[in-house]
Amino acid sequence: MSVEGTETLYAEVIGDPIAQSKSPAIHGFWLEKLGLRAEYRACHVRAEELEEYFALRRKDPRWRGCNVTMPHKQAVLPLLDRIDPLAERIGAVNTVTRGEDGTLTGYNTDAAGFLEPLRPLLERTHLFRMARVLGTGGAARAIVAALAAQNVVIVLAGRDPxxxxxxxxxxxxxGEHHVAPLAHFSEPTDFAFDDRAGCFDLIVNASPLGMAGQPPLAFDFSHAPPGSVVYDIVTHPLDTEFLQAARAAGFVTLDGLTMLIGQAAEAFGKFFGAEPPRADGDAELRRLLTA
Incomplete structure (x- = not known):
């Protein structure tokens, strides 16, 4: 867990495993574009090392904080001095910052990152808003909290209703939300959706299904109301079978890099006190990450 001595300010991402993280590439790209004298690193931290990790980092004035990935997003909570109300409500922290006095504050930027591409739609007035969210794990917690705060009625589907x-x-x-078994959405339906004019409909894969090494997500798009936005938070592969099927059925899609870059942008400002350069809509960054 040690970091070589340097006067350069730094932030990092911690997790177990950590080699797969795209965060160093994202933050490093922005730091280089802005010409900031700072670094962003990956640090492999096991569960039994978490307490020691934060004890060391809170003493280091060069350390601006860290992003927290699986499996530590809940385990870090008792090690922090302050937890942002949204992160406390979600019950998970993915961003930790260090104050000048060494105090540690935990945030959840996943919720904001998830909502970022949806905000132009959510700024409109709707007669009704509904999201079908598939999955009940850690990512789903942030997504449910984010959508509920936007007055979206949620149908949450999992293996265990x-x-x-x-x-x-x-x-x-x-909230007047609903639950359904995940298998409900795998079979075709002849349900006749009502007029969706003036409505906002969203389908979200918040599960690991469809990720490399995982079974595919079984979803029949007869369950998607006309005009739905289809959003998959999986990043490997980026273009999942779920998104391919959605496009083939005529739906607008959002991929996992959208949320990943959005949550990173929120964290970047907290770490380095600067807005990341995103004038091109992240086109150059996305090319780098998918090369």
Whole structure:
């Protein structure tokens, strides 16, 4: 876990494993574009090393903070001095910053990163907003919290509907949300959707299904209302079978890099006190990450 001595300010990403993380490439790209004298690194930290890691980093004035990836997003909570209200509500932290006095504050930028590409749509007035969210893991927590705050009615689908109901009741107890078994969406339906004019409909894969090494996500697009936006947070592969099928069925799609870059942009400002350069809509960065 050691870092070689240098006077350069730095931030990093921690996780177990960590080699697959795209965060160093994203933050490094922005730092170079802005000409900032700072670095962003990857640090492999195992569960039993978390406490020692933060004890060392809080003493280092060069350390601006870290992003936290699996499996530590919940384990870091008791090691921090302050937790942002949104992160506390979600129950997971993916960004930690160090104050000048060494205090550590935890944030969740996943929610903002997820919503970023949807904001132009959500700024409109709708008669009704509904999202079908597939998955009940850690990523789904941030997505459910983000959507509920935007007055979206959620249908949360998981292998265990009881777990889905508990998650909804915890994150938005007053919401009129629904649950369904994940298998419900794998078979065709002849449901006749009503007029969707003035409505916002979203389909989200918040599960690891479709990721390299995982089974594919079984979803029949007869369950998607006309005009739905289809969003897959999987980043490897980037163009999943789920997104390919959605495009073939005529739906607008958003891929996992969209959320990944969005949450990184939120964290970058907290670490380095500067807005990342995104005037080209992240086109050059996306080319770098997919090369």
């Amino acid at each position: 009881g777990k889905a109901r508990a998650l909804l009741d915890e994150l938005d107890p007053g």
